[in-house]
Amino acid sequence: MEALRRQRIKDLLLSDSFGSKVTVNGWVRTKRGNKNIAFIALNDGSVIHNIQVVVNVPEFDEELLKLVTTGSCISVTGTLEQSQGQGQSVEIHAGSISIYGSADTEAYPLQKKGHTLEFIREIAHLRPRTNTFGAVLRIRHAMAFAIHKYFNDHGFYYIHAPIITGSDAEGAGEMFRVTVLDPLAPPLNEDGTINYKEDFFGKETKLTVSGQLEAELAALALGLVYTFGPTFRAENSNTPRHLAEFWMIEPEMAFYDIHDDMDLAEDMLKYLIRYALENCSDDLEFLQKMYDNELINRLNSVLVDHFIRLDYTEAINILSASGTNFEFPVKWGIDLQSEHERYLVEKHFKQPVMISNYPKEIKAFYMKMNDDGRTVRALDVLFPRIGEIIGGSQREDNYDKLLARINELNIPEKDVWWYLDTRKFGSAPHSGFGLGFERLILFVTGMSNIRDVIPFPRTPKNAEF
C-alpha cells in the first residue's frame, strides 16, 4: 500500500534506519541555501520539530524548486541520513520532490519569524500551521484523550447531554435562543408575546449552559458518569478567561459527598497534568521557551503537595487578617473576588486551593444545605494564574429542601419537575463538578488568553471562521 509507506516526521526523527528510503508529506517552514545545495525545513504536524530535507540543487528542475516556498505543501522521497550539520541528528537527502500545493510568498501571511498571538488570531484558518498553535492543538488533544482515559479507567460512563435544551433552570448564565421563527414576523400570542408553540420544538429552546442536571439523572442510575461537551453562555464577558462557546467536563457521582468530590477533583487534575508532562514534553518545552519560562516547574509544583482545603469562613478570616487593602472589602457573605482568590492562591498558600461551604445566597439552588442552615456544600478549585478552574458541589438530595429552595428563588416548578422526580424516586446523596476544558488548557500550556487555546474562539462580537 502506497499510503503505508509514507512516514510521519515524528517517527523519522527518532529513527536510526540510515540509508533507508522514506517518503514524507508536509508543509514548508523555510528554505535556504545556494545554487548547489538547499535546506528545507519540513513540518507535517505530527510533532513540533521539522525534519531537514537536503536538496542537491543541480539535480532538480529550477522551476520546481521555485515552487518550494514558505507555506507550500510538498512530498519528498529520499534517503534517511545522519546529519552532517549541527542542529539535527537526522535528515532526508531528497531523491524526488513533488508539489501538492504552492503558496504565493507575497500573499502568504506567515513568515518564518515570529508573529504576535493577536495577529495569528486574525488568521485563525492558518493558525494551526504555526509552531505555537500546533503545540497547543496537540496538547488539547492529549488532554481530551486523557480525560476519557481517566474516567474510563475509574469506572465512569460517558453521558451525552443535549446541546439544545428546553430548560433554563441551571441559572449559570444568559442563554442563546434556538429558533426557526422568522425574526421579522414571529407568530404572536394575543398578549403580544411570541408564540413558541409554533416554533420547531413547540416551545422555547436554548443552547445549554451546562450538562449537569442531565448528568445527575444519569448518575442516579449508572452511579459514576461524566459529560464532556460544548456549552454556551451569552454573557457579554470580555476577558482572557471567558468564551461564549466552551467545552466543559462534568463528572457526577452517586454516593459521593463533598469530600469525595474534592478527592476526585484533585486526583483528576493531577492525573491530567502528569499526563501532559509525560506525553507532551516536546510541545511543553517549546511553549516554555517561547512564552513562559516557569511553565514546567509550575506544572510539576502542582503535583507535589495536597491541595489546600478550607471552608469559605476560614478563607474570609485569612483575608480579613491579611492586612491587605482590597478593592472589595472582605466580610462574611460576600462572593470572593479575583483579588481575593489571587491573594489566597498566589500570596498566602502558593498552591492550588479548594474552598467549600459557601453562604447559600451566593450559590446555585441545587447545592446541599449544611446543618447550619446558612451554608451549602459548594466547592471551588482555585489555580494559580487562572483562578477558578472547577466549580462543583454536593447536590441537595432531599426533596422537601430542594423544593423549598426552588420556591424561594421563584424557579417555576413546571420547568424542573423531572429534576425533582429524581429526589422523589430513589434519591441518593451525590456530588459533581464542572471543569472548564479551556481553562485547563490555559494552565497546562501557559498561554495567557483563552482565545489561543481553542481553534475557533467564539466571543462577543466575534464569530469569524
Place this chain on the structure above:
RNA sequence: UCCUCCUUAGCUCAGUCGGUUAGAGCAUCUGACUGUUAAUCAGAGGGUCCCAGGUUCAAGUCCUGGAGGGGGAGCCA
C-alpha cells in the same frame, strides 16, 4: 457592560513643538555565496497613517464621534 491603553508598509514598531518628499528592522523580490540552522552580504519594490467629521495657512500629529484590538474589573468554567 465599566476603567485604561493602543490602531502608521505583509509583520513588529519609530515618527520631536502641528510644517514641506512618512522612516527602521524583519518579511518579499533580484543578485552573491558548495552544509545552512530565525543563515549571511548587496540592491530593489512596497503606504487609504483604522473610519467619519471638525479646528488650522498647514493634521500621521490637536478636538469630537464611531469601529477594532490589548490589559484590568464584573458575570463564571
